[in-house]
Structure formats: C-alpha cells, structure tokens
Amino acid sequence: MLRPTAALLRPLTNASKSLSPRRAQVMTTQVAVAAAVAGIGAIAYLKFSSAAQPDAQSEGKSPAAAGSNFTRPFGFRTLRLLSTEQLNHNTKKLRFELPDPSQPSGLTLTSALLSVSFPNGSWIPVPRPYTPTNKLDEPGFIDLTIKHYPGGKASTHLHSLKPGDTCTFAPLPQQFAWTLNKHAHVALIAGGAGITPMYQLLQGILDNPSDRTRITLVWGVNTDADIFLLDEFKALEKKYPGRFKAEYVVSQPKAGSPYRKGYVNKTVLEELGLRASETHNKDIKILVCGPPPMEKVLKGGKGPFGGSGVLAELGYNKSQIHGF
Ligand SMILES: Cc1cc2nc3c(=O)[nH]c(=O)nc-3n(C[C@H](O)[C@H](O)[C@H](O)COP(=O)(O)OP(=O)(O)OC[C@H]3O[C@@H](n4cnc5c(N)ncnc54)[C@H](O)[C@@H]3O)c2cc1C
Incomplete structure (x- = not known):
C-alpha cells in the first residue's frame, strides 16, 4: 500500500547517505532544522487554509485561486465541499468544487489525492489518500467516495463536513500509469x-x-x-x-x-x-x-x-x- 509520508521524506534521506559522516551530520542537522521550520510553516498554512472561509467564498467563489486545478505533484489546493450523498450505511460521496470551474481536475487515470485534514481543530495534520471517482474529464468538481471507519481520524472528519466547509488536497505521484490497449x-x-x-x-x-x-x-x-x-x-x-x-x-x-x-x-x-x-x-x-x-x-x-x-x-x- 502507498505510504505518502515516507515517499515525501525519501529524497532527504537519500541525499544525506552519499556524504562524509561529519558533513552528513551537519547537513542532516541543517536539513532537519530546515525541514522542521518548513514543516511548521506548511502545517500552519494547511491548517489555516483548510479552516479558512476566505472572502472569495462569501462571493460564491471557490477558496483557491481560479485557473489552477491539480496539475503539479504536491501542489496543495483548498477545495470547498459542494454536496454530499449517502451511498450506503457507511459510505458517502463528497463533491468538492475545483478552483477553475471551467476545467477538469487535471488528474490522469489511477490518480489519487492526498487529503490533509485537522480533525477537531487539532494542530497535527492527518494525511490520507483518496481516489476521485467521477469521470476525470468532468469540469468543475471532483467526487470522493469515502467509507467511514468508526474511530478513523480522516474518514470521521470528512464524513462530518457540511457543504461550504473546506479541505486541502494535493495530487500524489502516480504509482501505475494506464496505457491504452497495452493489455487485452x-x-x-x-x-x-x-x-x-x-x-x-x-x-x-x-x-x-x-x-x-x-x-x-x-x-x-x-x-x-x-x-x-x-x-x-x-x-x-x-x-x-x-x-x-x-x-x-x-x-x-x-x-x-x-x-x-x-x-x-x-x-x-x-x-x-x-x-x-x-x-x-x-x-x-x-x-x-x-x-x-x-x-x-x-x-x-x-x-x-x-x-x-x-x-x-x-x-x-x-x-x-x-x-x-
Ligand atoms: C492510494 C489509496 C487510495 C485510497 N482511496 C480511498 C478512497 O477513495 N476511499 C476510501 O474510503 N478510502 C481510501 N483509501 C483509504 C484511506 O486513505 C484511509 O486509510 C481510510 O479512510 C481510513 O483512514 P482514517 O484516518 O479514517 O482511519 P485511521 O485513523 O487511519 O484508522 C482507524 C481504524 O480504521 C481501520 N482502518 C483504516 N484503514 C482501513 C482500511 N483501508 N481497511 C480496513 N480497516 C481500516 C484501522 O485498522 C483502525 O482501526 C485509500 C488508500 C490508499 C492507499
């Protein structure tokens, strides 16, 4: 199964392996401090952009800037929930509005998004991958189909969202690329x-x-x-x-x-x-x-x-x- 946080940290770990022990130690410390500062900044950014109800929203616009859906790996977007639909006793479809309503998500087949949520106002981000289930050429929205695990941090939080609430997502690097007619x-x-x-x-x-x-x-x-x-x-x-x-x-x-x-x-x-x-x-x-x-x-x-x-x-x- 995909381990998104491990994938994010792998380049830092590999870089420190090829250096002399002393330099590697100094570098590792610098990298750790930089990563901690960047991490705190990123968490604060994600927390406040997730929780924010920006002015754009009161004007009926999506919280993120228009013209840019998911085109870059790890390019975070805060999306507003448009609607929810209960699909069975434990699964909901959540429809989120894309920043550019005229364009599809920009994701390709077998893509997943990393959701970053802060359940119950927590400062500790909960990252979890989810797979959009609407047709990828549909413009203006993505649908996530989410099963609720009792006690599950992200699924409980996402099931609690109401239309107008927001959540932050980033595309994950693709693990498997579908090739047309490669297999019968x-x-x-x-x-x-x-x-x-x-x-x-x-x-x-x-x-x-x-x-x-x-x-x-x-x-x-x-x-x-x-x-x-x-x-x-x-x-x-x-x-x-x-x-x-x-x-x-x-x-x-x-x-x-x-x-x-x-x-x-x-x-x-x-x-x-x-x-x-x-x-x-x-x-x-x-x-x-x-x-x-x-x-x-x-x-x-x-x-x-x-x-x-x-x-x-x-x-x-x-x-x-x-x-x-
Ligand atoms: C690439 C990828 C795509 C995914 N896409 C989707 C999707 O589209 N829809 C969706 O609902 N989920 C999807 N998942 C699973 C999702 O990322 C979370 O693992 C799931 O929502 C549980 O997270 P949680 O924080 O609610 O539970 P946690 O707080 O992580 O766990 C709470 C409890 O739930 C149990 N649990 C957690 N995950 C599972 C599981 N997968 N199977 C059985 N028991 C489990 C744990 O044992 C634990 O007891 C995907 C996972 C991957 C790796």
Whole structure:
C-alpha cells in the first residue's frame, strides 16, 4: 500500500547517505532544522487554509485561486465541499468544487489525492489518500467516495463536513500509469473501499472509444448492504456486453442474497475464468486494491518467507500483478 509520508521524506534521506559522516551530520542537522521550520510553516498554512472561509467564498467563489486545478505533484489546493450523498450505511460521496470551474481536475487515470485534514481543530495534520471517482474529464468538481471507519481520524472528519466547509488536497505521484490497449484483458480485484481506484479506471477505459480492453471486476465486501454503485455497474454491463462484467462476493450475505458467498479466493477466481492458463487471459493485467489481509492472500506475503499468494497459484507472475 502507498505510504505518502515516507515517499515525501525519501529524497532527504537519500541525499544525506552519499556524504562524509561529519558533513552528513551537519547537513542532516541543517536539513532537519530546515525541514522542521518548513514543516511548521506548511502545517500552519494547511491548517489555516483548510479552516479558512476566505472572502472569495462569501462571493460564491471557490477558496483557491481560479485557473489552477491539480496539475503539479504536491501542489496543495483548498477545495470547498459542494454536496454530499449517502451511498450506503457507511459510505458517502463528497463533491468538492475545483478552483477553475471551467476545467477538469487535471488528474490522469489511477490518480489519487492526498487529503490533509485537522480533525477537531487539532494542530497535527492527518494525511490520507483518496481516489476521485467521477469521470476525470468532468469540469468543475471532483467526487470522493469515502467509507467511514468508526474511530478513523480522516474518514470521521470528512464524513462530518457540511457543504461550504473546506479541505486541502494535493495530487500524489502516480504509482501505475494506464496505457491504452497495452493489455487485452484487465482483472480488477477490489475489497471494500478498494473499489474506488477500480471505478475510476474502468470508467476511463470504457469511456475512451479508442480503448478496447476487456474488464472483469471482482468486488469482495462483508455484507449485501456494503455494495453501492450497483446501478452504475449494471448500466455499464448492459452498455458494454462482452467487455465489462462485475461479480460481487459477500462474506456474510443475508438470507436469499443474490451474490456469491464467501471471500475472493482461488476457487472464486477459477470459477470466474481467471486462471492464467485460459486463452482469454494470455495478455492480462491483474490489479488489486483491498484491505491488507485480502491483498496478502491474493499477492502473497512480503519478503523471502512471505509465501506465495492465490494469484501465483493461478499461474500469474509478479509482473502481471499490481497492487494499489
Ligand atoms: C492510494 C489509496 C487510495 C485510497 N482511496 C480511498 C478512497 O477513495 N476511499 C476510501 O474510503 N478510502 C481510501 N483509501 C483509504 C484511506 O486513505 C484511509 O486509510 C481510510 O479512510 C481510513 O483512514 P482514517 O484516518 O479514517 O482511519 P485511521 O485513523 O487511519 O484508522 C482507524 C481504524 O480504521 C481501520 N482502518 C483504516 N484503514 C482501513 C482500511 N483501508 N481497511 C480496513 N480497516 C481500516 C484501522 O485498522 C483502525 O482501526 C485509500 C488508500 C490508499 C492507499
């Protein structure tokens, strides 16, 4: 899984490694002081820009300057919440206004934003990545689909926001770039809120008339009530027969549930035609996004003793698999 803060600090750590021990120590101290000062400044900036209700807002304009959506990595933007929609018992769609209402976000497929919030007026920023789920060419807004984890710092704060409130975001460096028609088939295996990058990607693929990639979506959830986007997926299956198929796997289904019961395991994936040896999987990419236990079962554990996962047992090699 992505570790945004580690990625931010990596260049500083690498720079100090190549110097003599004494210089490195002095440099490290200077860098640490500079980083602390910059950090405090950045926190103050983010805190006040997040909390601010600038004059522009009272004039009905977005808090950030117009003409500049997310075009630079780590270019922070404070966005105003336009509306919220409850999608199921624990998931909300939050629509934020972009600084330039005439332009789309500027994000590319499989992008995520880093949200920086200050829950309950705290001075300690809580950075968390979220994946926009609206079509990326839509101008003027981004939608975030956020699951509430009880006690979760960022998700509780974001679920508490009301239209007019603001939150600060920056684009994260892309971990996986989608290339048009590079693969004949893509299998998207999601668990819980891990559906969001899959939804962003599959909309981008299917909306692009030049992209012919076939998509199999497998979404594992705990209960029937956890499923949302059902109508959207049904409509896409109808619009793209033979190209898009969604399968739901529910670990604790209600009586009479129409969905497949259990976890996303080897048997389920075999039954869905996802064995590597099958002819239609000759040129396949497997993308996985879910809670750590699910990712471990599918991709195997980390390190030499991590063991192989279900996808290796199905015949896939590491280069065919990407985890968000
Ligand atoms: C690249 C990327 C994109 C993401 N996109 C989205 C998105 O679009 N929508 C979305 O809702 N989330 C998304 N997430 C997850 C999100 O960043 C947060 O981890 C999540 O909202 C929980 O944060 P929190 O501060 O509320 O919880 P925390 O305060 O960090 O944790 C509180 C409790 O929740 C549990 N918890 C936290 N995260 C998870 C998890 N992922 N699965 C199971 N239990 C968990 C913890 O065990 C803990 O007990 C994404 C994560 C990554 C890495």
